[in-house]
Amino acid sequence: MPDSENLIRRQMAEQMQETFASGLNAVTWALLRSGSRSAADDEKMLYAAFASAYHYLETGSAAEQQRAEWLISRVYAVLGNGRESLRHAERCNALTLANAADMAEYDKAFALEALARANAVAGNAVEADKIRAQAEAAGKAIVDEQSRKVFMDELNWK
Incomplete structure (x- = not known):
């Protein structure tokens, strides 16, 4: 061939x-x-x-893989499986940190959002609140107005 x-x-x-x-x-x-x-x-x-x-x-790309882990974490959170949601949120965050140069500005905020939500579903309320505050700060730092709005709407789960 x-x-x-x-x-x-x-x-x-x-x-x-x-x-x-x-x-x-x-x-x-x-x-x-x-x-x-x-x-x-x-x-x-x-x-x-x-x-x-x-x-x-x-x-x-690394960013697409990170977002895929975020989505799996979200699905598990919606299904009430905090342990698996947290596992995939941690994978999402690890990809975010390891590939920071490849991530869009909102990816860090979404990784934190996943960690906060997963901790909340897993029953770790104190940790969830702490990380949610970090996610909110990261979200407010998103420069693009539309991206910031999308993120803040997703963070509005409490």
Whole structure:
């Protein structure tokens, strides 16, 4: 097989991974925002978040991987599983710190938001309040007005 054909196949595979990642991310968000979900919807939401993370791991940037961990943490928080929510929030935060130069300004705030929310769901109220205050300060420092508004709306869970 010629090198050019191999290159085209690799590019197509990457494009498919990106399409799956973003599509599954959208499915997860649609289910998160759904007014009423069945147990089957909850399961689909969790699997979609994990599948999106897998595809971002295969082809995405550090920021996309960080955001995928954030989304998994959020899904677990919504499902009431504080232990798993906290585990993925910690992974999100670790990716944020390890790849600071690759993150948008709001990624740090969202990593802190995930840690705060996960701690709250896990029953660690004091830690949740402390980290939530850090998240709020990081959110207020977001320069882009629209990004700041989106973040503050997401932080408005208490």
